[in-house]
Amino acid sequence: MAHGGKTRPMKGIRQLAEHLDISIGTVSRALNGKPDVNEETRKRVLAAAEQLGYVANQSGRSLRQGTTNVIGLMIQSSRETVENSDNFFLTVTGGLQSVFSRHKLDLIMLPCPHDEDPYEYLKRMVARRIVDALIISETQRVDKRFDLLAKAKIPFAALGRSLSGTQHPWADLDFDGVANAAVDRLVAHGHRRIAVSAPSSDINLGFIFVDGYRRALERHGIDYDPALVIRAKSSEQGGYQVADELLRLENGPTAVILIYELMAIGFYRRVMEAGIIPGRDIAVVSFREAPRAKFLQPALTCFRTSVHDLGVELAEILLSSMPAYSHEYPRKARQTVWPLELIPGESDAFQLTVKK
Amino acid sequence: MAHGGKTRPMKGIRQLAEHLDISIGTVSRALNGKPDVNEETRKRVLAAAEQLGYVANQSGRSLRQGTTNVIGLMIQSSRETVENSDNFFLTVTGGLQSVFSRHKLDLIMLPCPHDEDPYEYLKRMVARRIVDALIISETQRVDKRFDLLAKAKIPFAALGRSLSGTQHPWADLDFDGVANAAVDRLVAHGHRRIAVSAPSSDINLGFIFVDGYRRALERHGIDYDPALVIRAKSSEQGGYQVADELLRLENGPTAVILIYELMAIGFYRRVMEAGIIPGRDIAVVSFREAPRAKFLQPALTCFRTSVHDLGVELAEILLSSMPAYSHEYPRKARQTVWPLELIPGESDAFQLTVKK
DNA sequence: CATAGTATCGTAAACGTTTACGGAGCGCGT
DNA sequence: ACGCGCTCCGTAAACGTTTACGATACTATG
Numbered sequence: 001m002a003h004g005g006k007t008r009p010m011k012g013i014r015q016l017a018e019h020l021d022i023s024i025g026t027v028s029r030a031l032n033g034k035p036d037v038n039e040e041t042r043k044r045v046l047a048a049a050e051q052l053g054y055v056a057n058q059s060g061r062s063l064r065q066g067t068t069n070v071i072g073l074m075i076q077s078s079r080e081t082v083e084n085s086d087n088f089f090l091t092v093t094g095g096l097q098s099v100f101s102r103h104k105l106d107l108i109m110l111p112c113p114h115d116e117d118p119y120e121y122l123k124r125m126v127a128r129r130i131v132d133a134l135i136i137s138e139t140q141r142v143d144k145r146f147d148l149l150a151k152a153k154i155p156f157a158a159l160g161r162s163l164s165g166t167q168h169p170w171a172d173l174d175f176d177g178v179a180n181a182a183v184d185r186l187v188a189h190g191h192r193r194i195a196v197s198a199p200s201s202d203i204n205l206g207f208i209f210v211d212g213y214r215r216a217l218e219r220h221g222i223d224y225d226p227a228l229v230i231r232a233k234s235s236e237q238g239g240y241q242v243a244d245e246l247l248r249l250e251n252g253p254t255a256v257i258l259i260y261e262l263m264a265i266g267f268y269r270r271v272m273e274a275g276i277i278p279g280r281d282i283a284v285v286s287f288r289e290a291p292r293a294k295f296l297q298p299a300l301t302c303f304r305t306s307v308h309d310l311g312v313e314l315a316e317i318l319l320s321s322m323p324a325y326s327h328e329y330p331r332k333a334r335q336t337v338w339p340l341e342l343i344p345g346e347s348d349a350f351q352l353t354v355k356k
Numbered sequence: 357m358a359h360g361g362k363t364r365p366m367k368g369i370r371q372l373a374e375h376l377d378i379s380i381g382t383v384s385r386a387l388n389g390k391p392d393v394n395e396e397t398r399k400r401v402l403a404a405a406e407q408l409g410y411v412a413n414q415s416g417r418s419l420r421q422g423t424t425n426v427i428g429l430m431i432q433s434s435r436e437t438v439e440n441s442d443n444f445f446l447t448v449t450g451g452l453q454s455v456f457s458r459h460k461l462d463l464i465m466l467p468c469p470h471d472e473d474p475y476e477y478l479k480r481m482v483a484r485r486i487v488d489a490l491i492i493s494e495t496q497r498v499d500k501r502f503d504l505l506a507k508a509k510i511p512f513a514a515l516g517r518s519l520s521g522t523q524h525p526w527a528d529l530d531f532d533g534v535a536n537a538a539v540d541r542l543v544a545h546g547h548r549r550i551a552v553s554a555p556s557s558d559i560n561l562g563f564i565f566v567d568g569y570r571r572a573l574e575r576h577g578i579d580y581d582p583a584l585v586i587r588a589k590s591s592e593q594g595g596y597q598v599a600d601e602l603l604r605l606e607n608g609p610t611a612v613i614l615i616y617e618l619m620a621i622g623f624y625r626r627v628m629e630a631g632i633i634p635g636r637d638i639a640v641v642s643f644r645e646a647p648r649a650k651f652l653q654p655a656l657t658c659f660r661t662s663v664h665d666l667g668v669e670l671a672e673i674l675l676s677s678m679p680a681y682s683h684e685y686p687r688k689a690r691q692t693v694w695p696l697e698l699i700p701g702e703s704d705a706f707q708l709t710v711k712k
Numbered sequence: 713c714a715t716a717g718t719a720t721c722g723t724a725a726a727c728g729t730t731t732a733c734g735g736a737g738c739g740c741g742t
Numbered sequence: 743a744c745g746c747g748c749t750c751c752g753t754a755a756a757c758g759t760t761t762a763c764g765a766t767a768c769t770a771t772g
Contacts (some may be wrong), residue, residue, distance in 0.1 A: 012727095013729065014729095023751065023752045023753075024752090025731075025751075025752060025753075026751055028729065029731085032730080034731090036749070037750070037751080038749080038750060038751085041750085053483075054483075055479070055480060056483075057483075057484070057485055057727090057728050058415075058486055059415045059419035059424075059485060059727080059728070059729085060415075060727070060728030060729035062415045062729090063413075063415035063416055063729070063730095063756095063757045063758065063759085064728080064729045064730045065729080065731090066757075068415075070486075087443070089446070090431075090467070093467050094470060097467065097469045101471070106480075106481075107467060108467075109466075111446070111453065111464075113453045114450060114454075115454075115457070123409070124462075125462075127411030127413070128411065128412075128413070129414055129415060130426075130486075367758090368759085369758065369759065369760095370758075370759095378721080378722090379721065380722090380723095380758095381722060381723075381724090382720080382721055382722075384759065384760055384761080388760080390760095390761090392719070392720060393719095393720070394719080397721090412758080412759070412760095416757070416760085417760075419726095419728065419729085419760095420726075420727050420760045420761085421759080421761090422727075
């Protein structure tokens with residue numbers, strides 16, 4: 001042994017042990033609630049740790065036991081997402097945390113920079129072993145990230161379904177069902193020319209939504225008219241543009257289904273510029289992400305849900321796929337389609353007299 | 357045995373070294389760009405690492421060199437914050453990242469759970485040594501967290517000023533200036549009874565804003581009337597409530613300064629219910645956080661800024677206080693008051709005829 | 713040829729934890 | 743006395759890196 005007795009490197013379990021005149025192994029066991037340690041000494045150790053403000057260094061800890069007690073939530077803060085997502089992610093975060101904190105798991109958010117490839121970013125984060133498990137958001141229709149995670153054997157759950165190879169856990173809003181119910185409702189009111197707006201079908205959401213719409217039309221024996229499907233951004237501006245395009249059609253719709261509430265603001269504005277009044281001349285139905293458009297006149301008919309509770313569900317799905325926690329969350333379904341609730345407003349509250 | 361074409365899961369630098377038949381030390385030096393390694397072998401190492409997908413384990417790395425290359429952004433996702441902050445944090449994140457990524461620093465968000473004490477949460481995160489430095493947001497008027505960080509010698513910068521002991525770096529929106537300019541503008545239009553709304557003065561922001569308002573009044577020789585200061589939440593509902601309270605006054609204001617654009621929505625709604633029209637019967641001025649209320653009629657006069665650029669500024673302030681980067685960001689001022697720009701609308705565009 | 717200098721690389725010691733293992737003390741039954 | 747089972751604790755070996763240090767081979771110089 002060639003090292004001399006240098007004085008305090010300031011921190012560490014070693015110092016705590018010296019201060020207590022106990023071996024470092026015992027101190028560690030005491031702190032971690034291991035069985036073979038005298039209750040008396042355990043109390044002493046905990047007291048001293050508290051008093052000296054000792055908290056185990058995470059690097060050493062996770063190096064040894066290969067675990068960090070941290071769950072990551074990956075988000076891609078693309079310009080567009082940021083502009084339009086309101087507080088979706090922060091709200092989900094609240095739901096996730098309410099579950100994780102019960103298990104002393106911390107949640108951190110991993111925002112992929114605008115200019116970096118999400119796949120590479122995730123790869124880096126995974127290799128660094130900074131998290132034990134991951135929540136993946138903004139899933140693509142085909143998403144390489146899932147294969148990466150599966151191969152790396154990192155437990156994960158996705159916010160939003162995907163077609164990608166691995167049969168992974170996810171929770172998703174029931175946009176399929178929303179489109180369906182919206183069509184049903186509008187058809188019941190006599191509408192047959194119903195427009196729909198959604199993002200590009202590369203985004204799985206855009207695909208699902210229009211697909212649900214399409215199948216609902218089929219069910220009602222209504223022909224699918226591609227001209228009535230408008231791909232637009234899920235923003236106020238997108239809504240304005242949707243209205244604009246629809247106004248140009250010679251055989252326009254009598255009703256429209258918007259995928260985001262925010263779009264309704266722009267949509268209202270544009271049609272009213274043309275002297276068309278929502279709820280009287282055209283029916284409008286939407287999904288409500290956040291209660292932003294409360295002030296719209298006439299009140300928007302929309303589908304809503306608790307995003308917080310969706311976060312709770314997603315957290316439980318994730319934990320049920322992690323060996324260390326799965327016994328507490330036994331579940332058969334690892335994939336959940338989260339229901340939405342219809343909030344009737346005035347924007348579609350008129351019966352279309354059968355014309356033509 | 358420098359062959360074996362199959363890519364098997366990569367365990368660590370040791371395996372990479374064996375695969376290359378080079379010592380582990382050399383591999384490490386090659387990867388980290390250290391000088392004393394042959395360019396030839398460096399290329400081989402980098403190629404092999406790329407091909408086998410090797411990325412250094414962060415635990416081992418940071419255990420050894422005491423650094424993580426990660427910067428944390430702490431946010432308190434309280435219910436109220438989430439409801440009203442729009443995408444403030446995600447937008448700031450974008451600005452921060454655009455600077456950090458130039459230095460190969462990753463940004464993670466540390467959302468303090470609703471039910472946990474922010475101080476304790478931060479303490480835990482710091483002790484775990486999961487980040488090299490921190491951005492602190494939602495600063496309190498007096499905020500123990502700064503003392504904690506100063507004592508732990510963790511570099512940090514705050515989003516929002518504070519009174520706390522340590523002379524720490526921060527960047528803050530110029531709410532003081534907004535209140536000032538708003539009063540000036542309104543006074544120039546003939547107003548003398550001007551109401552203001554802000555959050556509780558425990559929140560430093562609430563204090564600063566009203567203080568600026570107060571001093572501006574003083575400058576114009578107008579008496580400060582506590583009845584015209586309404587403490588309210590920075591939400592649509594808060595705005596509604598502000599209007600409600602002001603309407604009850606027998607000697608009401610002719611103008612009002614709202615701290616958040618979102619409040620204007622509720623404010624408009626309430627006063628219009630009473631037959632009062634903004635921009636004709638009462639002047640309204642606000643700070644615009646996000647362009648949400650574009651649709652308001654008449655258009656809202658407000659102060660805006662680029663929150664993204666504020667993030668950039670804050671990141672630079674932080675880096676300039678970190679020894680490893682400070683040479684790249686030499687600056688004298690470690691504290692920045694971020695200016696806002698007036699966007700004239702119609703909501704205050706009328707000249708008050710001198711009455712009384 | 714001897715020596716010094718230089719470029720490149722291997723060796724091993726850290727970093728702070730957890731944990732497998734074994735040992736000391738003790739009580740108790742044979 | 744002996745063995746056995748407890749309970750408690752100390753020792754030391756990992757975990758995956760980085761890096762100080764020394765070793766080796768080669769080059770240049772005398």
